[in-house]
Amino acid sequence: MRAQANAAQAEGRFAESREIWEAIWTMERSQVAACNIGALAYRIGDAPAAVRWLSLCKEIMRPPRTPEERELYESRLFDLARARQLVGELRIAIPAGATCTIDGEQVTIERDKPIPVTPGRHAVVAMLNGAAARVDVDVRRGELRDIRLDVPAPALRPTATRAPALASAPPASRLRTGLILGGAAASTLFLALGGGLMIVAHEAEMSRNETARSAGGNNCLRLIAPECKRAARYEDTMFTAREFGAASFITGGVLAAGTLGIALFTEASPSPRAEVTASASGISLRGVW
Numbered sequence: 648m649r650a651q652a653n654a655a656q657a658e659g660r661f662a663e664s665r666e667i668w669e670a671i672w673t674m675e676r677s678q679v680a681a682c683n684i685g686a687l688a689y690r691i692g693d694a695p696a697a698v699r700w701l702s703l704c705k706e707i708m709r710p711p712r713t714p715e716e717r718e719l720y721e722s723r724l725f726d727l728a729r730a731r732q733l734v735g736e737l738r739i740a741i742p743a744g745a746t747c748t749i750d751g752e753q754v755t756i757e758r759d760k761p762i763p764v765t766p767g768r769h770a771v772v773a774m775l776n777g778a779a780a781r782v783d784v785d786v787r788r789g790e791l792r793d794i795r796l797d798v799p800a801p802a803l804r805p806t807a808t809r810a811p812a813l814a815s816a817p818p819a820s821r822l823r824t825g826l827i828l829g830g831a832a833a834s835t836l837f838l839a840l841g842g843g844l845m846i847v848a849h850e851a852e853m854s855r856n857e858t859a860r861s862a863g864g865n866n867c868l869r870l871i872a873p874e875c876k877r878a879a880r881y882e883d884t885m886f887t888a889r890e891f892g893a894a895s896f897i898t899g900g901v902l903a904a905g906t907l908g909i910a911l912f913t914e915a916s917p918s919p920r921a922e923v924t925a926s927a928s929g930i931s932l933r934g935v936w
Contacts, residue, residue: 652683661691678707682723689726694733698763701727735786736761737771740795745775747796761791773798830906837899844892848885855881 648671655664665687672680685700704723711717738761741747747756750769754762766788772781773796780796858878 656683656687661687665691678704678709681707682719685730686723686726689730694730695763695765697730698727698734698736701730731763732789733766734763735766735788736763736791737769737784737786738762738791738793739771739773740793741773742775742796742798745773745796745798748772748774766790771796826909827906830902830909834899834902834906837895837902839899841892841895841899844888844895848888848892851881851885851888854878855885 648667652664652667652671655661655667665684668680668683668687671677672684681700682704685697685702685704688694688700689697701723705727708720708723711720737749738759739747739756741756747754749762749764749771756762764786766786768783768785770781770783771794772779775798778798780798782794782796784792784794786792855878858874858881861874
């Protein structure tokens with residue numbers, strides 16, 4: 648295989664010769680194979696590969712002993728120097744145990760050892776335990792760029808749990824709400840009306856008393872004078888307003904009590920009932936739950 652590689656190189660078939668030397672490298676990792684692969688990569692224009700193999704060649708090459716070996720050694724160093732002028736280099740730091748790719752091709756990261764790349768823009772990705780970190784970097788010819796990739800811890804995958812369905816309000820609940828709101832509004836209206844009628848009754852009483860006093864000292868015991876007739880009308884207005892005012896208070900109280908019963912008693916039992924009894928003399932409330 649060495650003879651075939653040397654023959655291909657002598658005939659200018661550098662790519663074929665490099666493939667043979669790469670096959671030889673898999674069988675024996677010798678400095679001759681590494682140096683030839685690097686020199687041939689440089690000659691076919693693969694500068695990044697030339698830098699990698701010639702750097703390895705420099706590391707493992709034994710010190711030259713003869714003039715021929717020294718000439719070959721200097722030739723390899725010269726090729727390495729020229730190849731480095733044609734590439735950019737990335738010095739990458741990643742967490743322990745992470746893997747790294749450059750433009751989708753996996754690379755081996757060695758401490759403080761830069762990786763040669765063609766000048767231009769490259770995507771560097773580090774992966775660890777399913778998590779990845781990426782950085783896009785522009786590198787120029789002859790430039791060395793330092794890159795540090797910190798791979799974040801993988802996020803915990805959320806587990807979906809079935810939430811209890813939101814139950815729609817049952818018809819009874821909607822009816823209860825409507826009764827409470829309606830009862831509160833109606834009771835407020837009747838209580839306000841009762842208060843207004845009581846004010847009217849008070850004003851009528853004051854007008855009756857003032858009109859009756861103006862008729863004389865008998866305080867209109869006999870309805871003869873016109874002032875007394877007017878005072879009698881004020882008195883009728885007073886009694887009517889009082890009666891309707893009391894009725895409004897009673898109605899408002901009944902509605903308020905019923906609303907309160909619905910609001911309180913229906914919370915304690917699914918089938919509550921409240922009984923309200925009204926009379927002219929007062930209000931009686933009896934709840935059953």
